[in-house]
Amino acid sequence: MSRIGKMPIAIPKGVEVSVAGSTVTVKGKLGQLDLGVESGVEVQHETDSKSLVVSRSANTKRHRALHGLTRALLNNMVTGVSKGFSKRLEIIGTGYNAKLANRELTLQIGYCHPVNMTIPEGLEVKVPNPTRVEIIGADKQLVGQFAANVRGVRPPEVYKGKGIKYQGEIIRRKAGKALGDKK
Numbered sequence: 001m002s003r004i005g006k007m008p009i010a011i012p013k014g015v016e017v018s019v020a021g022s023t024v025t026v027k028g029k030l031g032q033l034d035l036g037v038e039s040g041v042e043v044q045h046e047t048d049s050k051s052l053v054v055s056r057s058a059n060t061k062r063h064r065a066l067h068g069l070t071r072a073l074l075n076n077m078v079t080g081v082s083k084g085f086s087k088r089l090e091i092i093g094t095g096y097n098a099k100l101a102n103r104e105l106t107l108q109i110g111y112c113h114p115v116n117m118t119i120p121e122g123l124e125v126k127v128p129n130p131t132r133v134e135i136i137g138a139d140k141q142l143v144g145q146f147a148a149n150v151r152g153v154r155p156p157e158v159y160k161g162k163g164i165k166y167q168g169e170i171i172r173r174k175a176g177k178a179l180g181d182k183k
Contacts, residue, residue, distance in 0.1 A: 003068075004068040004071055004072060005054055005056070005064075005067035005068040005070070005071045006054075007071065008046075008049070008051040008052065008053050009051055009052040009053075009054075009071065009074055009075050009078055010050065010051050010078075011050045011051060011052065011078060012078070012082050014028060014029055014082065015027070015028045015078055015081055015082050016028070017045050017052060017078075018045070019043050019044070019045050022036055022037045022038075022039070023035070023036055023037070024037060024043050024052075024074060024077075026074075026077045026078055026081050027081065028078075028080075028081025028082045028138070029081070029082065030080065030081050030082070030083075030084050030137075030138040031080075031081055031122065031138040032081070033077045033080060033081060033138060033139060035070075035073055035074065035077060037070055038066050038070070040056060040057045040058055040062075040063045040066065041054060041055070041056050041057075041063065041066050041067060041070045042054070042055050042056070042057065043070070043074065052074055052078075054067060054070050054071040054074065055067075076140045076141075079140075080137070080138035080139055080140055081138050084136055084137065084138055085136070085137060085138070085139075085140045085143045085144075086134060086135060086136045086137075086143065087134070087135045087143055087144065087147035087166065088132065088133070088134050088135075088166070088167035089132070089133040089134075089135070089147060089150055089151060089164055089165065089166060089167065090131060090132060090164070090165055090166075090167055091107075091109065091130070091131045091132070091133070091163075091164050092131070092156065092161055092162055092163060092164075092165065093109065093110060093160075093162035093163065095108065095110070096108065096109045096110060096131070096154075096162070096163075097109075097130035097131060098127050098130060098131070098132075098133050099127065099130070100125060100126075100127045103118065103119045104116055104117065104118055104119065105117045105119060105125055105127075105133070105150065107150070107153055107154075107164075109153065109154040109163070109164065110154065110162070111154075115153050117149065117150060117153075119146070120142060120146060122137050122138065122139055122142055123135060123136065123137040123142060123143065123146055124136045124137060132167075133150065133164075135147050135150070147166070150164060151164045151165065151166065156169075156171045158171065158172065158173060158174045159173070159174055159176055161173060
């Protein structure tokens with residue numbers, strides 16, 4: 001039995017869960033998320049213990065993998081609509097900055113043109129200062145993917161560390177050109 005898959009998911013106050021066929025809907029103060037459950041994996045909503053229980057119908061390799069995956073996705077949905085997820089990015093480099101206007105993030109990061117990125121629905125982006133970007137949302141996958149897309153515009157380089165990095169990310173630096181003794 002899957003160690004992750006067999007654990008029940010506690011449903012906090014303020015979160016509503018409904019299971020209709022192969023679709024699970026989770027509603028909370030931060031939004032609503034839906035998940036289509038694969039065949040062979042069942043989700044039961046136990047109202048007396050206020051929890052979700054995921055089970056599988058067969059013991060094949062695919063069903064074992066889907067069992068833990070489905071439980072993890074449902075847990076992320078419950079956490080997302082109640083607390084939310086966030087990613088913070090730091091912009092490092094002289095003249096590198098970010099601006100926010102009309103659901104569009106504009107990055108000036110060393111190219112001859114600014115890079116404009118449209119913010120997906122369901123996400124909130126904050127720019128507390130020109131070198132910091134915070135991405136907030138209920139969908140963990142959407143938050144992480146948009147953060148990766150922003151970082152991918154100018155990943156940090158290894159010699160000076162210039163670029164866009166996650167807050168707390170450690171960039172392994174390389175030594176520059178060594179000037180040796182000339183004989």
